[in-house]
Amino acid sequence: MKALTLGPAGTYSHRAATAVADEVAFSESVTAIVESVAAGEYDRGVVPVENSIEGSVTESLDAFAEHDVAVVRELITPIRHALLAQGPEFELVASHAQALAQCRDYLDAEYPDAALEAVASTARGVERAREDPSVAAIGHPENATNGTDLEVLAEDIQDQSSNATRFLVVAPESERSEGGGKTSLIVYPNVDYPGLLLEMLEPFAERDINMTRVESRPSGERLGDYVFHIDIAAGLYEDRTQAALDEIDAIAEDGWVRRLGSYDTEHVVE
DSSP: OEEEEESSTTSHHHHHHTTTOSEEEEESOHHHHHHHHHTTSOSEEEEEEEETTTEEOHHHHHHHHHSOEEEEEEEEEEOOOEEEESSSOOSEEEEEHHHHHHTHHHHHHHOTTOEEEEESOHHHHHHHHHHOTTEEEEEOGGGGTSSOOOEEEEEOOSSSTTOEEEEEEEEEGGGOOSOSSEEEEEEEOOOOOTTHHHHHHHHHHTTTOOEEEEEEEEOSSSTTOEEEEEEESSOTTSHHHHHHHHHHHHHTTTSEEEEEEEEOEEEOOO
């Protein structure tokens, strides 16, 4: 089995993907990962969807709405950020935008004059630091010991010690499963009226189904028009889930409801 994830090698996405497949290829675009799996070019894609500090990865959510895929696994991995550089003097810190945001307090306190540059991944930032002594990176501490001359200037610099990222494993649409403890859905009602969101919440609340996440994203059709991403702590195999979704289908009769699939949660420990 071959998986596609954010690269280059050494990213947290890469670490998560090794729990999925022995052979891992890389992309610098979440959208390209989801698109490639939908087209049947890869067996699996591993994409970040949510961080405990910075929240949702909106590119992933938008890609799920645009391309028809299945979600087959959820991976939770702890995130440990370290400051890496060739030496203690540098002018710029390069890393993924999420990593920079997750270490905002530390950087503001310790390096207020350093410029910040968002790059495609934490590993890409590490490559910049290897090439240029005026650049520091934020990455996993092991990035400094894998045959490089980078120093670990500080460890665990993330703003919250409980920092963790949630990854979803996507597969071709044909592999959607109804078995699992969680389910991801996308709902496009294609209507707008007072009480719409409440109507969408009630079918789950009435059946004691916990909604672990609900988030709206612009549909791209027109201003003020939204797609809703919903995660529930129940499987599609359950009668209560099917009954709730019958009501959701009726609410979205002028739009659509996409059942991304049911899956279980796994923890990937470093």
